Amino acid sequence: MENFGFLEKIDKDPGNLIKALQAVQGLYGFVSDDAVRAVSDYFQIPAAEVEGVLTFYAQFKRVKPGRFKIAVCDGTACHIKGAPQIRQWISAELGIGPGETDKDGLFSLEVVACLGCCSLAPVMSINGRVYGKLDRKGVSRILKEYAAK
Ligand code: FES
Numbered sequence: 333m334e335n336f337g338f339l340e341k342i343d344k345d346p347g348n349l350i351k352a353l354q355a356v357q358g359l360y361g362f363v364s365d366d367a368v369r370a371v372s373d374y375f376q377i378p379a380a381e382v383e384g385v386l387t388f389y390a391q392f393k394r395v396k397p398g399r400f401k402i403a404v405c406d407g408t409a410c411h412i413k414g415a416p417q418i419r420q421w422i423s424a425e426l427g428i429g430p431g432e433t434d435k436d437g438l439f440s441l442e443v444v445a446c447l448g449c450c451s452l453a454p455v456m457s458i459n460g461r462v463y464g465k466l467d468r469k470g471v472s473r474i475l476k477e478y479a480a481k
Contacts, residue, residue, distance in 0.1 A: 334360060336370035346375050349385060353392060362393040398433045398440035400458050400478045407446030409453040418454050419443060421471050438479065 338359070342352050349371070356367045363386055372379040386392045402422060406415045419441075423429050426439050433440040447455050452464025456471075463474055 334364060334366055336367065336374070339370065339374045344375060346377055349375055349377065349382070350389070353382075353386065357392060361397045362395055364394075364396070393431075395431065395433050395440070396437065398438050400439050400481075402439055402441045403444045403447070403457045404430075404441070405445070405447045405453070405455045405457075406443045407450065407453075409446070409450035410455055413453040415443075415454050418456065418466050418471060421468055422456075422475070425472060425475055439475070 336356070338355065339352055342348050342355065352371050352374070353363055353367075356363050356371065360367070368379050368382050368386070371377075372382050375382075386394060404410075404415060404419045404422065406419070410418075419430070422441060426434050426441065428434050428439065428441050430441055430443045447457055447462060449455055449462055449464060452462070454466050455462060455464045456466060457463065458474070458478060463470070
């Protein structure tokens with residue numbers, strides 16, 4: 333159960349809206365509908381306006397992340413080596429697209445810029461652990477390993 337009592341520590345100036353949303357996301361990993369309502373009430377700003385800010389800034393997530401957060405790199409090196417294909421394989425295996433979490437709350441998927449290990453392209457990370465030189469079999473095996481955890 334989320335608790336937004338900590339908002340009281342933030343000055344009610346609407347200029348602090350982003351700061352408040354960052355605090356929410358820092359605590360819960362995403363900004364839920366309840367959080368939007370709480371922030372909207374706290375700053376006396378219409379919920380639609382809060383939604384607008386969330387949509388505008390890519391840093392905010394509106395969906396609860398899965399237990400295993402998959403980040404597929406689509407930086408230049410990985411893109412050339414087939415990152416879009418990797419992303420499609422993952423989507424096909426898990427039934428989710430970028431920005432989504434599967435129905436069991438196990439996996440979430442996002443596409444990110446360079447993960448900083450281009451020599452291993454194409455690359456993905458799961459909860460920060462990097463997997464490189466991916467091919468279809470490798471992707472499938474890794475996902476199965478995590479699903480069994
Ligand atoms: S482009 Fe993917 S790790 Fe650099």
